[in-house]
Amino acid sequence: MKKEDLYKAVGDIPDGYINESEAFQKKRRYRRSLWLLPLAAAVAILLLWPKHTAPGITDPVLSPMVLAEAEMPEPLTDITDLERFQYSEDFFTWWEDFSKRRNASLDVNSPIGSFYENAIPVLLGNSTENRIVSPINIWMALAMLEETTAGNTQKEILQALGVQDTKQLRTIANAVWNACYDDTPALQCLLANSMWLNGARSFHTDTLKVLADTYKASSYAGDPSDPAFTKMFQDWLNKNTKELLKDAVSEEEFSSDMVLTLASSLYYKNSWAMRFNASLTDTQPFHTPEGTVDTEFLHNTDHYDLYAGNTWTAVCLPLADGGNMYIYLPDEGHTPEEVLRDPAIYAPMRKTATPANAENDLVVLSLPSFDISGSLDLCEILQELGIRSVFTMEADFSPLCDEKGLCVSDAHHAARLIVDEEGVTGAAYTEIAIAEGAIEPGETVEFTVDRPFAFTVVHADSSILFSGIVTHPEK
């Protein structure tokens, strides 16, 4: 008798023993909860109060108040260890569900491509400093803004977002949200949206319900000049970006004439599918625009895909969920900004490009670790992208409320990305405030320094989560 015989014989034991052992399994089912109904209902009820008053009280809402908080999908698993998760049945259950959501998003989200192509070069601009933005986060915030507008104001936003009408926008926003929201040991991609209402104003319930339903936006009301309401807003941003953007958040505050502020956040943590060997990490020289500096390099040799454009070469670093990070190195005499203006860089992300190297080629990869962050005023940038009337007194916010003379007074974005041996961790938020009166002056943009290359971090559904240019080493 051989051990293989014994193994095969075990394979035909009675069904009862197999089912008995299965019954020991904990009852864990992955459930993406249908939280929308209670949230929408809460918003609807709370907004049916008489003009200028909150439900159940006769005075305006002056104390900060939670109207309805979005309930996010339950975590898939109680396993917290990545390796254990990857070898568990929960992984396969998640992967199948994730694949369906990713495919559903891929089926509808291609119109966002034109937004990426137009917006990324404008958002990152020209500078000798590091720059980073989260294109999908800005897209989501602008999609929410679109819901509050009508007429030409709405048309401009739809055009910039690359979609034809509100129906298509909602379909895409919903699919992207579902595809991108995950909370597992392998992938954390946590999206959150919120609306911050001036408690002394009245709003059209239907529009706020759409924001709650389609964009899963939690709602809060209060007095914009109350520091406690501002603190509630800052706490929300810090919680949903896991405090990666504390400095930028500390500068956020409501203006006293704020009517509604829309906020969208993103937290992302993913590990490399091909890990860097930490013992090989060393210090090597880099050539910044100002001269050579020493910085920390990660090293790995593996079957990475390489892509080539007319002025650049790119390496694709696979992430654990099927997403990728692309690093674009400009050829001699070219800049990262030029690379990001080349539509050809999007072909690998859309899987329409063939790698330049053979499948069996080993790529000796040396990549600097970096931790870059930045914040920027979106007001001028959005106007460059064609979203203009929303900043003027001609802005049409009729779906939001009956008041006239409203405009976007502030639009602000902050993002951070950390790349190390383990993987990629990042966070971003976008805040758009609608108020009475004119545009507030923009803030100074500050960036940490790294080395000159461009990058994108792309979700498995092809959403560009982060894009940036690293010009100087930060260590």
Add this chain to the structure above:
Amino acid sequence: MEDKEIVDLYFERNEEALRHTEETYGSFCRHLSFNILHNRADAEECVNDTWVRTWNSIPPERPYSLRAYLAKITRNLSFDRYEKIHAQKRGNGETAVILDELAECIPSDASVEEEVHLHQLTEAITRFLAGCPEQQRVLFVRRYFFNESLRDISSRTGITRGNAKTILYRMRTDLREFLKQEDYIQ
């Protein structure tokens, strides 16, 4: 959908049977196959083969427990593939360890040429398991049918890894004695 309803679809030759089987038991079978092969692509192919074999075998067969029925097919196909891969020295993971553990149940001087009637051997193992307490039986099935790691078994049953290891060791010793008594080995 209940197992019986899915099986009825197979009898009607309705291809919806495959969709419901995939939905209900897809991740279960992939996990089992992956435990044996430790390769997601190979596991995926084995599970696809499982659907084909199930389609071809129901009818005439009418399994009472579709879960157990699919588990057995998946396990057989996966182990066949494991042996093929192992012959090419590509195999790795828990399966080699599990086979070595089972080798402890067989005396080292036993003839490997000796013909074994698998059906009778299964009956002997079934009798052995019938005499074990439920908890021990579950440990044995998780380890030697489902190829689960001690860590996963511990997580499922609440028994510490150390205890699970000890219990399984004793069970292997007992099984060896049992097989001796049943004249399967000298």
